[in-house]
Amino acid sequence: MDTINFIKHLARINHIPMALCNADGEVLHFYSDRDELPGILDMDSDFLANRMSRLNEINPVIEEVAENVFCALVMAEPTYICVIGPVSVRRCGRACADILKKQFHMPLDRGVYITEFVKEDFFRLTLMIYEFFTGKTKTAHELVVDNVNAALIDNETHKYFYKNIFERHENNWGHNSYSQERREQESIRNGDLEGLMRALEEPMGGQPGILAGDELRSNKNLCIVVIAISTRSALAGGLNAEQAYSLSDSYICQIEEETDRMKMLAITRNAEIDFAKRVRELKDKKRMHPLIDKCLNLIFQRLHSKITVAELAAELNVNPDYLSKLFHDKMGMTIVNYCKQEKVRLAQNQLVYSDYSLEEIAYYLGFASQSHFGKIFKEITGMTPGRYRETYAIARFIDDFNEKIKGNASGHKE
16 A cells, blocks of 8 residues: 555544655645544644654654643655644543644634544554554654653652652651551452551551652652552452452542542542452452453443343353353352442442432433432432432541541550
8 A cells, every 4th residue: 555545544544633744844645534633733834844853863753742632753764754643642522622722822713623542552553654654663662762861861860869868868767668568458459458457557667758849749649659559459359450440540530639638548548448348349259250250341341331141141252041140159149230239339439429410320321211220229229319419428428438447446456
């Protein structure tokens, strides 16, 4: 396939604007499958000219032109330069387009759409074009390293390292005990809730790390690190990957929205306890049969739609009756009841942490109607969705959790 058709098809398949330019930066061909999908050269006519010297040194060039918005340049000496993007590597919808319009002084009333793309996939697409143009290959890691100043990063790392060492020696600060952290994470991995509570009550024996110049940002980073490590411990304990990562995302988003240090700590401890409880439930039910694990993954991925045993069995390439019996043996409940339980659990979070209406939550979770959602919810929780929302507001949730921590601590001391 010739270069022009290759780029044209890639642009249309991936819904990413692409331009082919000559060595002088003149646009020879531009491809976009809709008028609202402008290329970076349409936003900044000097974009390529300002990066030609860099492109002569680094090929391909990847650049973050706005927050979470990337473009790429790939050179095929001496004929073409391919200009790719922009693409958004984070779901930000209209806000992303507004940022670009302001940054590149575009009319605010102009209709602009930015394609959303997984960052790693955008890198792979860029590298595929690079290989087509040059016959050479690069890894995604090499692409990233080529596009950053490694020496500068290394120098900055050493600067912060020695500054940190000096300040800690000067103030007689040591980091918190690793042995205490290990006991925490081992408890999560083993589903040992009592052991986790004991580990959380231990004196830390030092000071937490400083992970940012701003104190609030540093505290948030510390909480995020604990949640991330706890997620890995829960995974090692056998927790379903989709469930573990989604829980992690949920707790980290709560941390990001919080400004009160004590509430951030409460959310982090709640995350650790939640992970430990789920691992314990997993071990109690002994549901590590590989087919059941795959089935749980599928269910978790499809909680926002109607789930049938027949569809799950077809996806897993097994007999529906066999899957139903095995699931019941390992989980102690039917697939239908498990799906109801998980949908209701997700609905509980939506009721507490979102402003979605009951109708929107019912639709979001694939219930036939709001009344059907209400019936199932009450069947499992004993209260209506509206009553649940009134009872478990976020502030009440945090207060209840703090009381629970105090109660557990006093119980262990006795």
